[in-house]
Amino acid sequence: MQDKNIVLNDKKIGIIGVGTIGGTLVDALIKNDIVARERIIGSTSHEASAREVSEKYGIETTTDNTEIADEADIVVLAVEPQLIEKVLDGVSGSFSPDQLVISVAAGITTEFIESKIDGGIPVVRSMPNTAITVNEGATVLVAGDFASEEDLELAKLIFEPVGLVEVLSEEELMDAITGFSGSGPAYGYLIIESLIEAGVRVGLPRDRATKLAAQSLLGAAKMVLETDEHPAKLKDMVTTPAGVTVDAVMKLEEGGVRVAFFKAIEEATDKSRQLKLDGKDG
Ligand SMILES: NC(=O)c1ccc[n+]([C@@H]2O[C@H](COP(=O)([O-])OP(=O)(O)OC[C@H]3O[C@@H](n4cnc5c(N)ncnc54)[C@H](OP(=O)(O)O)[C@@H]3O)[C@@H](O)[C@H]2O)c1
Structure with missing residues (x-):
């Protein structure tokens, strides 16, 4: 794993769940030269969709989430909220504190994610919307207990090139944000x-x-x-x-x-x- 004090382009980004929003994010990262496609690894639940995603974006894909947790510096959780617990249970032992977890899952708190992955792993909760496809997204970020200013800056590096980013300190407002700008x-x-x-x-x-x-x-x-x-x-x-x-x-x-x-x-x-x-x- 690499030191966090380097530019985003040197990071490996792993996206667990390359569906609508995960795919939009992959596309935006590549199109805007934020991260090279060789530095992105994505997962899906089915082999067929993993192949499709790999062909569509030219990125490495897997159906094994532990590969992502092991390899990526920044892990984006982009599965449906109902699946977050199961996914985290499957990868919880694979994280280390020099990684950053960014969740886009609606309704899932940083506290919940932190409780599922031991060891003080930094978590940033985000709520983007699909307009990041055309660089006009509206994304709100909130830091969990173990995330530093630097972790928030890293998350901003991902979302700022694709639209407006607002940082909130009140996580309880994220449900309103989800129903407001997420939708x-x-x-x-x-x-x-x-x-x-x-x-x-x-x-x-x-x-x-x-x-x-x-x-x-x-x-x-x-x-x-x-x-x-x-x-x-x-x-x-x-x-x-x-x-x-x-x-x-x-x-x-x-x-x-x-x-x-x-x-x-x-x-x-x-x-x-x-x-x-x-x-x-x-
Ligand atoms: N859509 C939006 O506008 C939007 C905006 C903001 C935030 N979000 C959040 O983004 C998250 C994803 O929403 P979405 O609309 O992108 O859903 P989606 O299109 O259904 O995509 C879900 C993806 O997760 C994959 N997946 C399912 N189980 C998995 C597992 N165990 N391991 C790895 N990948 C798995 C699916 O793969 P398969 O296809 O192979 O099953 C699919 O690629 C949600 O938490 C939602 O709250 C969505």
């Missing part, structure tokens, strides 16, 4: 899909409606991030008195759009908490 792209797609249908209904060709809806949301998101103005103020700027937009806003409010989001995020946060309970975490 965030799905909410964006739903809004875009609804706008497209609405555009088609008033006569727009579907392809034009798709581009215009996506670009309108991209533009609005950039305005919020780059002008630092409150979204309500930016909305006011689009909303001419007695104009077109205010009529549309009235209809959206009539449809309970805000309350729908309140309820959706609350439901998703509760579900993330439930995953933690299912994972038998105290």
Whole structure:
């Protein structure tokens, strides 16, 4: 195992569970020259998917997680939350404190992971989203009891090139983060899909409606991030008195759009908490 005081490109990264988010991460690491493909090893549960992953990304794959725990400097846990306990039980003896474990599993606490792998192994819990594919991800990191500032920096090196990274000290907020930005792209797609249908209904060709809806949301998101103005103020700027937009806003409010989001995020946060309970975490 190598010393942590070196650049990420000298590290070997192991990803346990190269599925949707694990695969997205592998792709992002390679495409952005964050880590060379030769330094990435991934695992799946089936031989067939291990072969597929190896062919797709050109990385070494295995179905034996202990190979990953033995070889990698940084081990990313990217299996479904319900499988985390079983996976950790299978590799718990293979870790050493000079490694770093990064989990992306929804609802699974650093305390739970630490309790499963003995020996004060540093753990960083992360919650990325699939927009890391296009370098526009939103990732939140939180350090476990044994993770140092340096470990957080290493985790940042992985996620910063693929989007926004926020570090939190309150791990209890991670369930809200999971239901908020972890699931965030799905909410964006739903809004875009609804706008497209609405555009088609008033006569727009579907392809034009798709581009215009996506670009309108991209533009609005950039305005919020780059002008630092409150979204309500930016909305006011689009909303001419007695104009077109205010009529549309009235209809959206009539449809309970805000309350729908309140309820959706609350439901998703509760579900993330439930995953933690299912994972038998105290
Ligand atoms: N999808 C998202 O947007 C998102 C966002 C943030 C965080 N997450 C988190 O990411 C994790 C994975 O979610 P996902 O959507 O990527 O799931 P997924 O697409 O179902 O991928 C799961 C992967 O884990 C592999 N796997 C299952 N059991 C394994 C084992 N015992 N050892 C090694 N690999 C094993 C599967 O391999 P096989 O195909 O061979 O079974 C598959 O490659 C979850 O904990 C989730 O909370 C997901």
